[in-house]
Amino acid sequence: MKVAIVGGTGYGAVELLRFLYNHPHVTVSKIISHSNSGTPFSDVYPHLVNVIDLEMESLDISQLAEEVDLVFFATPSNVSKNYIPGLIDRGVKVIDLSGDFRLRNGKEYEKYYGEEMASSEYIGKAVYGLSEINKNEIANATLVANPGCYPTATTLGLIPVIANNLVNYHSIIIDAKTGTTGAGRSLSQGFHFSEMQENFRAYQLGVHKHIPEIEQVLAGSAKEAVQVSFTPHVVPMTRGIMSTIYVDLKEKQSTKQLLELYKEFYKDKPFVRIREEGIIPQTKEVYGSNFCDIGLYADERTGKLIIISVIDNLVKGASGQAIQNMNIMNGWDETTGINQLPIYP
Structure with missing residues (x-):
């Protein structure tokens, strides 16, 4: 199967290539980057010289639709919604790594993304690609809205x-x-080495784009509205997300009881690993992999459950989950091409 990647210079694109390079059923035939059209991909990422022999191209929807079977969009928000309908109408499957098709509420989209939402016709066609939860719907989808990194770690937890x-x-x-890497590859003062090293900061309190996404997913499981208080932080490491979640238990539960519930819930999900009692996962333990590792502690003194969920933000939080969804859409084993061990140390 031939696939294309739109948004070729970002970290999402290069991670897609890392996994797709050895995927047995897929060939990456096009890499699209309007600003770098005509430039060899290995000029942007020299570690791929003599490995990825493709020049980046400008986006031509009609031509692209004739030459590939599936397109990954690894573009910033408010970009893909302008191009994806043209591909869907021509029978091409699409996986969108941006937030353009994740939300169902137009007012929420405008509030958090600053623009009008995509056409309701295509929002209706989009399946939210949380692989472990929506596998049946993903299997029949033509358009998958790949989840955000924070929502993946948080909602799985x-x-x-x-x-x-x-x-x-x-x-x-x-x-x-x-x-x-959660901030992308574009230059920003706040992410210069001297600004970030030995620093640790919270950002976008109350206005982060992933707030409505998290609440929408959780409401789907709860069958009623869910509210969260979400505080994101950036720390001086390259990859990884740790989501530490505090919830009030309705009834007294032990850590052991809850761990058994989690193990049963995820027993057929190859990329979710539930840690044993007293073992708390670390970001280093999922580095470079598609795993989500979850640890629990039921605090009987306060009646709270503490959930620790870790992922690699570029893999399970983006490109790895996108390939997992591609596998599901095509009826392949969902681990194909991404069943790699974490990098350690």
Whole structure:
């Protein structure tokens, strides 16, 4: 199967290539970057010289639709919504790594993304690509809205207790940290070495784009509205997300009981690993992999459950999950091409 990547110079694109290079069913035949059209991809990423022998091209929807079977969009927000309808109408499958098709509420999209939402016709066709939860819907999808990195770590950590009605839906506190690649590759003063090194900061309190996405996913499991307090932080590491989540248990539960519930919930999900009691996952333990590792602690003194969920923001939080969704869409084993061990140390 021939695929294309639109948004060729970002970290999402180069991670897609890293996994797709050895995928047994896929050939990357086009890399699209309007600003770098005509430039060899290895000029932008020299570590791929003599490995990826492709020149980046400008985007021509009609030509692209004739030459590939599936397109990954690894573009910033408010870009893909202008091009994806033309591909869908021509019978090309699409996986969008941006937020353009994730939200269902137009007012929420305008509030958090600053522009009008995509056409309701195509929003209706989009399947939210949380692989472990929406596998059946993804299998029949032509357009998959790949989840954000924070929502992936957070919702995978929360859904088992939300779906089983074990926690208060309106007192959820999410304290999340990401590495600097979460900000993308564009230059920014706040991410210069001298600004970021030996520093640790919170950002976008109350206005982060992933707030409505997290609440929308959790509401789908709860079958009612869910509210969260979400505080993102950036820490001086390259990759990784740790989402530390605090919830109030409705009834007394032990850590052991809850771990058994999580293990049962994710028993057929190859990329979610539940740690044993007393073992708390670290970002280094999923580095470069498509795993989401989850640890739990039920604090019987306070009646709170503390959930620790870690992912690599560029893999399970972006490109790895996108390939997992591609595998599901095509009826292949969902681990194909991405069943790699974490990089350690």
